[in-house]
Amino acid sequence: MSHVVLSGVCVAYDGVTVVSGLDLDVASGEWLSLIGPNGAGKTSLLRAIARLVPFDGEVRIGEDPSSALGARELARRVAVLHQEPQIPPGMTVSQYVLLGRSPHLGYFGRETGRDRRVVSEVLRRLSLEGLASRPVEHLSGGERQRAAIARALAQQAPVLLIDEPTTSLDVGRQQEVLELIDAIRLEQGLTVIAAMHELTLAGQYSSRLALLVAGRLVAVGPPKEILREPVISQHYGAQVKVIDLNGSGTAVVPVRA
Amino acid sequence: MLGVRARAAPLALAGLPRLPWLWAAGGVVALLASAAVGVLVGPVHISPGTVLQALIGGSVDPGQANILWSLRFPRVVLGAIVGGTLAIAGAAYQGVFRNPLADPYLLGAAAGANLGATFAVTFAPGASLIGVNVVPMAAFVGAGAAVAGAYALGRTVSGLRSTTGLILAGVAIAAFFNSIETYIQQTHPASIRESYSWILGRLVTAGWDGVVLVLPYVVLSAAVIFLHRRLLDALMVGEDEVTSLGISVRRVRLIVVIAATLGTAAVVAIGGTIAFVGIIIPHTIRLLVNRSYRVVIPLSLLFGASFLILADTAARTVVAPAELPIGVITAFVGAPFFIAVLRSTRAAAL
């Protein structure tokens, strides 16, 4: 029920098409990463799946077209980890994570004990209990990202969309965040669709990669098939070397001619 | 449903915003104390014993009873209603526009009310409709029309995608209404003083009729704003983020603006366009207590009411037996106080 099917998805801003006629199936429990050069339409595609932009074509979440779902129903099925979350001044971590319960509440509804229990559980899973009363703005970059993940998990949605989860984090925090997401994916069978910049990490964590160029899907497949020197050079216009890491994926390394 | 399974976990979750009972109690005490000051102090000296007698229905000199019951008590109640409503309407506007400088007059409510009142004062002086003076009616209609106009204009400009379009539409409507108002005043100098006095705000003539007139609107407005405390908190994150939490920002904004405008229009109709309350009260509470609307809304109601009762007491006593426009007091006292609060809590950014 948590597979995502895109058929003929087109996104245009003010008449300029940024995603055109895209078909893609994402299986339940899979981690699919969208890769591609800047402006390829990765973020726009994620926004279309989350219904944050108008689009043509159809997005099915489980059995239902997303257009048939109400806003809250959609948010109960799809959670989004935004690229640069806006940190509300003065808001504590637990209040911030509690916002993730919004899709489960009526318009005038208030959080119940059950919602607080879910949040408490999420905070424990992400080792944020000690920070529960701290304002989010006082956290470090990695901790903030964890708080944002916690909020998305509090939505209890089977599909998680991630937009550039590791921008502005150091390499250690990048690994930490991705490991965390992957662990939870495996625990709970989440379907993860991520827009990724960093090709090596994308290859290491994803079951499949989808390469977008100028709004079109150029290639889909396991990382080994996509991360090949001619493909990267052609579409990114980059000089790279792809190194096999003997079982722990492939490294895509820029080289200077 | 997949996701985190709820197991037995502690119900108490640390770090959730709660209305601090000390501040809530303080707000109630402040309201009662300022109401006491309001009924005890006035241009006519009436002893506290007499005021107490009058309140509990004891026998009081009819002249003093008349002053207390017809003039002073309703004015204190009116001050509380106007102050509380402007403060929570201000907080609500700041919430839905995610703009710390928003106030209840952002979308032209003040300009609309002023124009409506100027129209009525100039062209239908002293007239009444079904027993109610037309000036507050015209002000109420003007305020509502201005905000509705700003919304309609904002929609055609930006499709309500951003608040900027809406705010600019409000600015344009306000400028347009102000120009008409100035034109009417300039061409009808006979009524200029009355319309000007109305614009500066006053709680002078309304009496119990005024209280009865606005009560349904302010109660409805306050109830709707109170029910939005959680959603106003949610709106503190980015607009896309709120949307992906399943909350329609536009719907929340529309409902809250309608509710806040209803209350604002009602109170400016009887109190004039009193400035500053809608900004300083919610901000002071944010800076001193908590930024969550679960705290800001209830405390704004209590402290806004107290503040305006005191401001009005000052308005009718500082140059007694003359009066100062209450808007002069709110700005004169409010601005330095607000700056002092800002300076003493400079760590908290707006």
Added chain:
Amino acid sequence: MRKHHPRASAKLACLAALLVALSCGGSSPTASSSPAAHFPVTVTAPDGTSVTVEHQPHRIVSLSATGTEMLFAIGAGAQVVAVDDTSNYPANAPITKLSAFQPNLEAIAGYTPDLVVASDDIGGLVHGMQAINVPILIEPAAKTVDDSYSQIKQLGTVTGHQTEADALVAKMRSQIKAFVALVGHPSRQLKVYHELDNTYYSATSATFIGQMYALLGVSNIADSATGGAPDYPQLSAEFIVSSNPDLIVLADTKCCNQNLTTVASRPGWGVISAVKSGQVVNVDDDIASRWGPRLIDFLQAIAPHVQQLEKQAA
């Protein structure tokens, strides 16, 4: 508009007849100018500037409602070609859309005036008129009756109606004297509340209109407003009610449609003696706010009430 008093004394009736004669004479313009007019004349305006008028003016523009009333009362009406949009008296004044609040210099110049009369120098009016060599006389709001007399005389001088102006002033002096004699000496201090609009703005005895009450020996409740309070204070309702004035004068009958009924329906006002005894006088807002010859009309509206109240007190 004025309240009718069946027990008005013969003395009053006499006086009224006299006044009607006066105001009729005053409001109908005389086409001829005084034979004794000698030009050029130079006068010193109240603000100290000297204004020279070379020839007897025949194209006067008045931007002051009071100035217009004075000009017509001294027989200079036929020399007036245009008056501003507030100059609604006398009815035959050539009212135009000229604004005294936002004076349009070109529009004024369009009347090719040879004298401009105004009450305030707003929007560079004086400078603009000087630039096109049009003499301009600023006759500001009078502070005393004597100011008013000297303005009338000054207008007489610059228009060539010195004699009529002197006669008007003399008449006004004797009328006022008659009113003061009529009300006599009050046995009890009567209190008046003069209302400028329905937000309770009033006028103290420091104002021109306030002095009229002093002339009649009536004390003005607005005089208690001291300290930072201005000459036109906004009084609090509590204070007005507790002052319990014997007489309420409504100078907001036109602007705000106030009358005994609307005043009686204000919360808490029913107990005021003036309201209970019906001593609420409606006066024309314009008459009560100008310092021209019609101040006699104002006194005529007030004096019978004062006299009646005194009789009751005696």
